[in-house]
Amino acid sequence: xxxxxxxxxxxxxxxxxxxxxxxxxxxxxxxxxxxxxxxxxxxxxxxxxxxxxxxxxxxxxxxxxxxxxxxxxxxxxxxxxxxxxxxxxxxxxxxxxxxxxxxxxxxxxxxxxxxxxxxxxxxxxxxxxxxxxxxxxxxxxxxxxxxxxxxxxxxxxxxxxxxxxxxxxxxxxxxxxxxxxxxxxxxxxxxxxxxxxxxxxxxxxxxxxxxx
Amino acid sequence: xxxxxxxxxxxxxxxxxxxxxxxxxxxxxxxxxxxxxxxxxxxxxxxxxxxxxxxxxxxxxxxxxxxxxxxxxxxxxxxxxxxxxxxxxxxxxxxxxxxxxxxxxxxxxxxxxxxxxxxxxxxxxxxxxxxxxxxxxxxxxxxxxxxxxxxxxxxxxxxxxxxxxxxxxxxxxxxxxxxxxxxxxxxxxxxxxxxxxxxxxxxxxxxxxxxx
Numbered sequence: 132x133x134x135x136x137x138x139x140x141x142x143x144x145x146x147x148x149x150x151x152x153x154x155x156x157x158x159x160x161x162x163x164x165x166x167x168x169x170x171x172x173x174x175x176x177x178x179x180x181x182x183x184x185x186x187x188x189x190x191x192x193x194x195x196x197x198x199x200x201x202x203x204x205x206x207x208x209x210x211x212x213x214x215x216x217x218x219x220x221x222x223x224x225x226x227x228x229x230x231x232x233x234x235x236x237x238x239x240x241x242x243x244x245x246x247x248x249x250x251x252x253x254x255x256x257x258x259x260x261x262x263x264x265x266x267x268x269x270x271x272x273x274x275x276x277x278x279x280x281x282x283x284x285x286x287x288x289x290x291x292x293x294x295x296x297x298x299x300x301x302x303x304x305x306x307x308x309x310x311x312x313x314x315x316x317x318x319x320x321x322x323x324x325x326x327x328x329x330x331x332x333x334x335x336x337x338x339x340x341x342x343x
Numbered sequence: 344x345x346x347x348x349x350x351x352x353x354x355x356x357x358x359x360x361x362x363x364x365x366x367x368x369x370x371x372x373x374x375x376x377x378x379x380x381x382x383x384x385x386x387x388x389x390x391x392x393x394x395x396x397x398x399x400x401x402x403x404x405x406x407x408x409x410x411x412x413x414x415x416x417x418x419x420x421x422x423x424x425x426x427x428x429x430x431x432x433x434x435x436x437x438x439x440x441x442x443x444x445x446x447x448x449x450x451x452x453x454x455x456x457x458x459x460x461x462x463x464x465x466x467x468x469x470x471x472x473x474x475x476x477x478x479x480x481x482x483x484x485x486x487x488x489x490x491x492x493x494x495x496x497x498x499x500x501x502x503x504x505x506x507x508x509x510x511x512x513x514x515x516x517x518x519x520x521x522x523x524x525x526x527x528x529x530x531x532x533x534x535x536x537x538x539x540x541x542x543x544x545x546x547x548x549x550x551x552x553x554x555x
Contacts, residue, residue: 132344132348132352132494132495133495134372134375134376134379134491134495135375137375137379137491137494137495138375138378138379138382140344141379141382141487141491142382144382144384146384160346163346163347163349163350164346165548165552166350166548167346167349167350167353168551169545169546169548169551169552170350170353170354170356170543170545171486172356172358172486172489172501174501174503176358176544178545178546178551180551181551181552181553182551182552182553183552183553183554183555184552184553184554184555185555186554186555187555190555227544227546230544230545230546231544234542234543234544235541235542235544263475266479267478267479267482268482270479270480270482270483270485270486271482271483271485271486271489271501272486273482273483273486274383274384274482274483274484274485274486274487274488274489274490275353275486275487275489275490276486277384277483277486277487278486278487278490278491279346279349279353279490282344282349282494283344283345283346283349289384289386289483291386302555307553329447330446330447331382331446332388332439332442332443332446332447333381333382333390333442334381334390334439334442336377336378336381339380339381339390339392339393339394340377340381340393340394340395340396341393341394341395341396341519342395342396342398343395343396343397343398343399343402343514
């Protein structure tokens with residue numbers, strides 16, 4: 132695809148606050164968005180995340196209350212909660228290496244060096260740093276999701292404005308070793324969404340780019 | 344664009360370690376990649392980042408040494424260092440609100456409520472948390488860059504494996520209130536890049552997606 136066309140899709144994108152509650156993503160499109168998320172890059176390929184899709188309307192009402200009442204939580208066609216693993220450990224590494232061996236037709240012995248590196252990476256960080264690391268990775272998934280949506284003319288609204296503890300409780304995330312990292316309703320903007328009339332505010336290239 | 348075509352571009356994408364040093368991005372394409380980065384979403388729209396493009400071959404050699412000798416630092420057509428603001432403060436908010444007022448033709452008085460919220464956001468976090476917050480935002484930019492590159496058939500290699508302090512010193516980032524958050528060489532894969540023969544390893548949809 133031409134970069135110029137990608138840019139024009141990114142210019143069209145906005146944090147959609149006013150979704151049309153009657154316009155629904157098809158099952159197939161939602162599946163493809165999740166497939167795009169699944170393909171997201173992560174450091175070492177560790178994928179320290181899960182993607183929670185909340186369909187249940189009652190749970191979405193509770194999450195809306197835990198999101199300062201923001202209407203996009205219930206109005207958007209689908210609600211994706213991107214979750215990070217809170218205590219990444221050697222079993223996560225083992226699970227990943229088993230997957231690697233199986234996908235690439237390797238023996239675990241071939242992966243000993245990589246395993247040592249990953250175990251060392253985990254041993255070198257305390258629990259809080261590992262959690263922060265996992266959360267950072269989820270923002271790559273968010274960036275990928277926002278751009279994928281923009282290209283497919285699907286609206287999205289990245290959100291940090293929610294009560295993380297309440298989300299974790301409502302969705303039962305803690306016992307899964309997860310925390311809600313960032314939230315992204317997806318769907319279609321309302322035709323008269325006031326925010327679609329607002330110009331995008333970005334610093335200029337001169338203000339943001341340094342060439343050395 | 345059809346979601347299916349986006350997925351096939353994301354499947355093509357890989358962390359390219361073997362760049363063809365002779366294949367260069369055009370000036371225009373590099374400019375458009377930077378434009379895509381510039382358009383990245385951030386929380387509150389604050390854009391707590393700068394994008395450093397390193398052209399100087401001697402500096403790239405130094406950065407390669409500070410990246411465990413990884414060849415993609417010097418072999419890729421361009422090297423983008425995504426930097427986060429280390430001490431976001433009220434002047435950053437003011438700068439952003441001035442930009443908002445100017446782009447949207449508003450008076451600063453119209454933005455008083457928003458300003459109060461942003462000042463409150465900053466006052467509510469210590470320096471370390473603000474830095475972590477800014478770094479997380481840069482990962483949205485990274486996710487956007489990786490997907491944009493994939494769509495335009497440009498190769499990229501997201502990298503956390505570098506000595507942050509050395510980068511900050513070599514690029515003089517500290518005095519600009521910045522830290523190197525994540526690094527991304529971009530260009531074109533070598534025709535015989537061994538990693539292009541390796542199957543992508545991802546957990547399955549069943550393993551990654553929870554529907555509630």
